[in-house]
Amino acid sequence: MARPDRIVQIAASSSPLPTSTLQRRHKSAPPSICKPLSASPTLGSWGFRRRFRDLVSIHERYLRSWVGRKPAAPADMALVLHSGSGNKNAYKALIAAEYCGVKVELTKNFEMGVSNKTPEFIKMNPLGKVPVLETPDGAVFESNAIARYVARSKGDNLLYGSSLIEYARVEQWMDFAATEVDTNLARWLYPRLGYWPYIPASEEAGIAGLKRALDALNTHLASNTFLVGHSVTLADIVMTCNLYHGFARILTKAFTSEFPHVERYFWTMVNQPNVKKVIGEVKQAEAVPAVQKKAAAPAKPKEVKKEAPKEAPKAVVEAPEEEAPKPKPKNPLDLLPPSKMVLDDWKRLYSNTKSNFHEVAVKGFWNMYDPEGYSLWFCEYKYQEENTVSYVTMNKVGGFLQRMDLCRKYAFGKMLVIGSEPPFKLKGLWLFRGQEIPKFVMEEVYDMELYEWTKVDISDEAQKERVNAMIEDLEPFEGEALLDAKCFK
Numbered sequence: 001m002a003r004p005d006r007i008v009q010i011a012a013s014s015s016p017l018p019t020s021t022l023q024r025r026h027k028s029a030p031p032s033i034c035k036p037l038s039a040s041p042t043l044g045s046w047g048f049r050r051r052f053r054d055l056v057s058i059h060e061r062y063l064r065s066w067v068g069r070k071p072a073a074p075a076d077m078a079l080v081l082h083s084g085s086g087n088k089n090a091y092k093a094l095i096a097a098e099y100c101g102v103k104v105e106l107t108k109n110f111e112m113g114v115s116n117k118t119p120e121f122i123k124m125n126p127l128g129k130v131p132v133l134e135t136p137d138g139a140v141f142e143s144n145a146i147a148r149y150v151a152r153s154k155g156d157n158l159l160y161g162s163s164l165i166e167y168a169r170v171e172q173w174m175d176f177a178a179t180e181v182d183t184n185l186a187r188w189l190y191p192r193l194g195y196w197p198y199i200p201a202s203e204e205a206g207i208a209g210l211k212r213a214l215d216a217l218n219t220h221l222a223s224n225t226f227l228v229g230h231s232v233t234l235a236d237i238v239m240t241c242n243l244y245h246g247f248a249r250i251l252t253k254a255f256t257s258e259f260p261h262v263e264r265y266f267w268t269m270v271n272q273p274n275v276k277k278v279i280g281e282v283k284q285a286e287a288v289p290a291v292q293k294k295a296a297a298p299a300k301p302k303e304v305k306k307e308a309p310k311e312a313p314k315a316v317v318e319a320p321e322e323e324a325p326k327p328k329p330k331n332p333l334d335l336l337p338p339s340k341m342v343l344d345d346w347k348r349l350y351s352n353t354k355s356n357f358h359e360v361a362v363k364g365f366w367n368m369y370d371p372e373g374y375s376l377w378f379c380e381y382k383y384q385e386e387n388t389v390s391y392v393t394m395n396k397v398g399g400f401l402q403r404m405d406l407c408r409k410y411a412f413g414k415m416l417v418i419g420s421e422p423p424f425k426l427k428g429l430w431l432f433r434g435q436e437i438p439k440f441v442m443e444e445v446y447d448m449e450l451y452e453w454t455k456v457d458i459s460d461e462a463q464k465e466r467v468n469a470m471i472e473d474l475e476p477f478e479g480e481a482l483l484d485a486k487c488f489k
Helices: 005-013 019-025 046-065 088-100 119-124 143-153 164-193 202-220 235-247 260-270 273-279 342-350 357-368 390-410 437-446 446-450 461-472
Strands: 077-082 105-106 134-135 138-139 375-380 411-418 425-433 450-456 480-486
Touching: 019 390, 088 134, 088 143, 088 202, 088 235, 088 273, 119 134, 119 138, 134 143, 138 143, 138 357, 143 235, 164 202, 164 235, 202 260, 202 390, 235 260, 235 273, 260 273, 342 357, 342 411, 357 411, 357 461, 390 411, 390 425, 390 437, 390 446, 390 480, 446 450
Parallel strands: 077 105
Antiparallel strands: 077 134, 134 138, 375 425, 375 450, 411 425, 411 480
């Protein structure tokens, strides 16, 4: 960036630098700064003085616009973060610091309820909340603001993306993580931990809001590894810290399995070296915490009352007995004769086989398969010519698998997106309990009508080999590359 005195030298020179030279020195400067002055009057004329004054004014505004982009503190100066260890809101700044190479020191021996009540802390944050970042220029509170400060302390990182639209989307997902994910998680978790009053209706609203948010996030992540662009941004850091609180405390596998892309994203993020260095090993909650009951108030001593004269006993009117709730009708598939195939055993084998997949998983499937208790089906999308955009095509599959969740207990499926160029082909293999596709699935999942369904004849070796290839994600599949493969289990 040129100094103001250098602008003066350029302006006063009788042989001004050509436009191209100025442009090289001011790559991001306004065009007016780079305009040559060769056509200007002499230095003593009023016209030139006005032109020169305008030029200096423009340059001063240009300098001011860059003030916010300067490093907030010298690279070797550590910032101090006031918070206890294990605080997911403090993790945001600590992880951002790892990515930026900024020194952030966590205060030692911080005691919640004591350290945050001191006059020195209240001066930094009048509400006494954590975390608070102490900088050479003063204190900053609110965890997302702190994370933003740390991310902008060095201008040579990509935590805010590489363009204006990516910057906006980073901010968008940070707001989404705060207002949609974190807020609804808190409505579910904090009352159960005893921090807030427990109100069942409020909990139901929180769970519904969280599911709606995770469904939207799942759809976005179906075709994206990270939230913005192709690398970790501040949006991923904030989202992961908020999800971490849920995964570690209340979001069990039974709950998160409805959002497979969110699961994949979360475990990818917490295993990034810079994230793992701060958070450590993450273990998913095994059960939803029970509602904390408040201790009963000590009983007051009973007052001795004088006995009132006894009245004649009144007739007791018995309330009519409430009708007993009707038992929930069983799913017809539960009434089928027992099968020797245990579907969960097959799903476990599929998930846990990491090598020699054909010998272990594929052969293991045929050893477990019960053709009397289960049936195999091929499906093929009826309107393949519509599949001209890759991420839209993959989103079709993602939405289909989400809507199939109602039969997770009775089905296993593989869906393949085939082809390296559009139109892409959607083909799948499904294992259903019983000899037909369950009626309730055909009625409830509208996607079923969008596919042609063909029952597999396992006596046909060619069809059996096709089943093997689809279970194994064998590539090329029927002579074409696989764009994507998704599993319903």
